[in-house]
Amino acid sequence: MAYYAALVSLLRTLEDSPQPMQHILSDLHHKVGCLLGILEVDSSRKSSLSIMDFEGRTRDASFEAQDIIESHISTDQQELSKSVSSGVCSCFWDIISALQHMFPAIHLCETWTDSIYQGMNLEVKGLKRVIRELDLILEAMSKIKDGKEEAPGAGNLWVAGASRSVAGNESAPVGLDQDLFHLKDRLTGSSSNLDIISIVGMGGIGKTTLARNLYNDPLIEDRFDTRAWVVVSQNYNVQEILTILVNSTRREGGEVHKKSADELAVRLHKNLKGWRYLIVMDDVWDVKAWDEVKRFFPDDNNSSRVILTTRQSEVAMYANHRSPIHHMALLSPKSSWDLLRETIFGQEDCPYALQEIGWNIAENCKGLPLAIVVTGGLLSKDSKEEDWKRIAQDVKSAIARNAGDQFMEILSLSYNSLPHHLRSCFLYMGVFPEDYEIFVSQLIKLWVAEGFIKPLSHKSLEELAEDYLSNLIKRSLVEVRRRNGNGEIKSIVIHDMLRELSVQKAQEEKFLLLRNSHRHVSPQGRNNQRRVSIHDFDTSDLDDLTVAHDNDVYTVVHDSYLHSLLCFRHSHSSFRVVPFIMSFRLLKVLDALTITFDEFPIGLVELVHLRYIALCFGGEGRLPESICKLWNLQTLVAYRRDLEDLKSDILYLPLNIWKMPQLRHLLFERGFFPYPFLAEVIGKDAVVLENLQTLSDVKNFPCTKEVLELMPNLKKLGISYVRESGTEWSFYEFNNFVYLQKLDTLKCEFISKDDGVGKHLPLKLALPQNLRKLTLQGCTISWENMTVIGSLPKCLK
Template sequence: MAYAALLSLLQTLEEYLPIPLKKITSDLQNNVSQLLGFLEDPSTKNSLPIKHFEGQIIDASFEAQDIIDSHVSRHVVLSKSVIRRVGSCFLETIAALQYKFPAIHLCGTSVNYMHPGLKLELEGRLKKVIDEFDTILEALSKIKDGKEEASQQGNSSIASSSRFVASNKSEMVGLDQDLMDIKDRLTGTTSKLDIISIVGMGGIGKTTLTRNLYKDSLIEYYFQIRAWVVVSQDYHVQEMFTSLVDSTRLTGGELHQTSIEELAERLYKNLKGRRYLIVMDDVWDTKAWDDIRRFFPDDNNGSRIILTTRQSEVAIYANSNSPIHHMSLLGSNASWELLCKTIFGQEGCPFRLEKIGMKIAHNCKGLPLAIVVIGGLLSKDSKQEYWEQIAKDVNLAVVRNVGEQFMEILSMSYNWLPHHLKACFLYMGVFPEDHEIFVSQLIKLWIAEGFIKPPTPKSFEEAAEDYLKDLIGRSLIQVRKRTHNGEIKTCIIHDMLRELCVKKARDEKFLQIMDWDMRTFPQGRDDQRRVSIHSDILDYLRDVHDSFARSLLYFCKRASNNQLLSYTMSCRLLNVLDALTIRFYEFPIGILELFHLKYLAFIYRGKRKFPASIYKLQNLQTLIVYQGYIDSSKIDTLNLPLNIWKMPKLRHLLFERSFLPCPFPTDHSVILENLQTLSEVTNFKCNKEVLKLMPKVKKLGISYFHDGRTEWSSYEFNNFVYLHHLETLKCLFIATDYRVTAPLPINLAFPPSLKKLTLSGCRISWEKMTVVGSLHNLEVLKLKDYAFEGSIWETKEGEFTKLKYLLIYMNSLEHWRANSTHFPQLRHISLDFCNKLAAIPSEIGDIQTLELLELSECSSSAVASAMLIQEEQQNLENDGLRVRINSIRDNYNSDKDTSLKKVTTPTYQIQCRFLAS
């Protein structure tokens, strides 16, 4: 985690170091930047010298950052002597690195300002460090050489999941559909050479599936030549060619001392004119494909190449025109079947072990490798007590019994990560098992933690999204849910990969999980910098001591507020405080002393007025406060202080309901220039001067409560158009008196950047829908509670060109006139409580992109028209359109997909609703 530690330090240096000390500070910043660049160099990624130095870099970065933050938090001016102390943290590390890597050019910051006697002492210490380093490096090299020699003799630990599965004779279970799909592609009608990529996380069964395809009798008959090569991370081009030539040649002969060029020519000649199947198993790098692809001839005879990898990037690079076959985790039934076959072979499981066995299979979370490993353990002992012990913690059982081998397989993915992604991946360990993680929350946390390198020209949030997509593409994180326009909404991490995160994070002083087995709070600089509390242990911990922890995340269900504050306040240099499972009935005023806080999230059910002293948190980027009521009618409006406008680093403000006062026009000291999210605020006046104070807002949620006395025009809705970066707008108009049904005046205008729009209670005429339809970037439109009013809606040509999701909820619409050209990219239509709608236009079924037409509590005639649309499309052989009819009387229809349902606590349900809003 040297990279993350350096990046965090660099941001601290840029933020806090004073201009008058520019010479010293610029040298120090240059050193840190150059160290970062050195770590980013791909050639240093897995070298032994760098691995040895990473620990030194981490310690030096921690010490340097602690010196700066401690002075800043006490409002002590950073003097030249303090900066020298900071620079001296790196002296030994920098000098030793320059000795081993002469190409590295570092300034040696504080050496130029050092006392001659201290300089001499440093030289002596440095010689000792380098001598020790040479000794360690020599020992590490011998260990590495010994392992390679043992590997050649077949006695090394398992290096890949392919070999692990093969050695355990795993059964192919739950892969029948995968087998059929790929077999169809292998023997398909296309004569052009096709590269078929199979992608999935380690241990998911890529090699098992491919091996069964390779040995299939039809495949053996269909292809004249077949060859299999395991590429792996540390592949050698000559060995790769030798293996392929050896498999494809028709006669024997010596290949031992043949050059790469000769081998490549032989491979090409052996394949030329023949229909061949080549399997490249366990490919990690696009370079491996580049080294060999030119020697696979395409004779338009139906030849195929199967490529297995954990990296989507490799698959796309090999053949961007061919669909990737993504491997899925096994379902419950397939997991149980595989476990049974692993333990009992063709014999059945004894009845007394079935229930506990099914639980164990379920707890493996569909990963075939984990099931095979657990099956091996259970096959040694058929006592029910032993099985019950395994069932309590499957992950622990795997780690204790075959942890080294198992973790080595998963660690290959982690070791292959570039430095900038390692911290982001390990951070997934802060969340409890099976926790569904909201991407918007995760990205805010990554930014507050300092993991995201200041991007150009992208924003921090956009760069963080790219990091997440990269981890997903590497099969390390799974997408759980997507938004209606296809963006990633929530993600999860497999339990076994989470175990890897926790283990690596603990070893690298990155993260400490506090559970029932801990009784002391982390303290001291050498302990973990991040603490995640997963159980209700606060009341049982021993004395509190000052801690250098920078992040506290509470996932406990209950805790004494006093005890929680006591532990929180022991971390005076805290950057992140996430307590979204803890309710405060009085505002935790002590938190406002945590000067370095960048991320703050908690439940607050106290006074409606927020303290003006929140302004003291000048480094705050994200503030999330919600009241945690299941019943939304109990939510009070939280009155925010005017001082919020004087917190320029704020990026995200999220409330359930709040009132944000507008600043005085004469006050030029207020501006939220970095604010991107403001949600939810009430009766916000959108005058042009106020909107200029938050020019970068991308997401805005506003509720207007109308008492019949205030003129709608006073809110100046037409000024939304001046928010040039606005992408998501949620605008609710709520009558406090049910007798008030005054429509919104037509002064509503939106910026062309808008992608998601939710309107409720506007009561605008359908004739004015052109204002919305003309938004050519609009992808999601939700119209609720008579947002538009009238009996007829006639869509027009050229409108809604990018709309993917349309919701109409509770409306008096009777006649909807539209055709397929009006919604060229629409995927999902949801009509709820449209009791008067006579029918859905039949032309809607002709929209080629439409996947789902969903009706809930609509008129019987509308339902009948939807069913007729589906029937007509089926007659046209369009099986891609589904119609779903939901009804309260039918318990909202069993047709709904329940595979993603899980038992949740009320607090978690509220949190989901809040974070997803």
């Protein structure tokens, strides 16, 4: 759940933040590490269920500790900015440490030191309270892990088994004609080897219905000597599985229910040996379940088959990596309507007056058969037109009101099976609006900024985030919308019903507050929220989250500890938005790209915890020098557009950008990136931007060896060159690209303002061997350079 991400985020805060309370923070760091160790190492289902009782306590304790530490840092930075020049970005506590180191024989004034540490007393007490709470949780969880004690209420936990009721459902295969045709061919094909056929898809998509129709097909029945069907589910029991399989395939009498698992396994192998068999293992969640039984399925080269249904591609690949996986697709609008009509009217015709409404209802189910069947159950052939119209207005709400628990239980199985580190990533999908195309590059940057990714030494945070996303895709929780030319995933989508699940779970766990016209936000629901996502944005919506004080200045009433604010509706009015944003002093993520600010909101530089900023603004088109105060900033997305008084679309970055070593991604539309060797003010204070991975799109960037060596881990670079009259292309030193050994993607656009000069560019190209994607626009390349490009082993030109 969200408590794992809360622990990881707290761990990151403890490791990244300079603090004077070393003994207390060291103790807290140790407790957090122990809790994460229990969650990661002890992955058995029993323990995972048992510790659920402590999730809320762990989450709240983590939040409290993080808020105490970050509030202290925020206050400390604000006091520092009052007493030292804006160009100095060192920590206040470093000054104290330096004085004590320089003058060990001189005791600091007692009154001064008392005033310094007086503000820490409450913070120390708060952290000690958190440590005591974590101690109690650790003690209880350790007992559960060792099997000495059960958690309170553990025996009442719901046991997964919803698909058992589905197994006997022989719904007509509406929209499954092609699936049936393809899989029948594999079941009856000429291959004599044992073939494991995996059917993969999200919950409720019809995997069991498809398998049941295959299993009961007369042709298939005649084809095989013996058949068996077993539902595995999440909390499977090996002895029960073997008992069902033996009972279904035995050719002689005798008791089996008293036999051990080993005896049952021997009997199963004997029952199947020499016979052509068909086994269906429905609803498999874990590769261990397959390992428990696969060795008892003999391969006698007689065309036996095993059908395996699962929501997880990894399970399917593990069962048979040599055989293609059958991925189920959502139903088309026509098939959706056919299924809805058949569910309600059977073989009878639908009245003409209801057909258009019914089509809309079916479309709003977004091709998910489970949603269509449940919705069909809410209607009948005697239902009035008003009932159909009411359901058509909001299908999800209609399902939630009438069949929400059962429906969501089936979908929740996928969420409950997620490992701890993926749950917050799935809950985060609720941040985005319905039917929103989620670009992977944006999502990964947000996950990293939110602190969901636990670092590993051999991979970057972004690479780990890509692995997390790949895992969600393999588990059929999100699906790929578009891929790049090199096959990499560019964007994803999440089905409306799964998104609804993520929103419900996120609200239950105080993970996310969603503000749109379809959801009423109660005052209680606003309390203690860490994230707010505004979809139907209007400045009047701020009244739901704030209260007016003193000349229309807005401050937060219910929660000053908001960490993330995301807006998804366009607005050109930012007068009330700026003070609203500024009231959240612990803000880490601000995605306000859909709001056009009149100028860069200078107050943002006081929000020292910001890790991610995305916004549009007008004015002079310059970022302030004081932006270096955002010492935590990882991602900056800054665009200039849609303003009538915009003098220039170029964004000028300050020299102090070279004092921000945490920067990972800088994205602009024609930004001017300063060169440190041109500025004496930078001097020895310039740092190597070793974390910088993305720089796009910058104008006329000279690729000198000295500059490129200050960005050694750059992976994506986008540059536009505008050649003025008299300027030689060689000035930009394109041959130095070779020094960017980590460069993965390079895009260069060439614009010549001298009409007398041709497009041919006599470039001396030298490119790194790891380059995979190269885009050159507005130019022609000599054959000599084409040879250089053609020799790149990984490049997609």
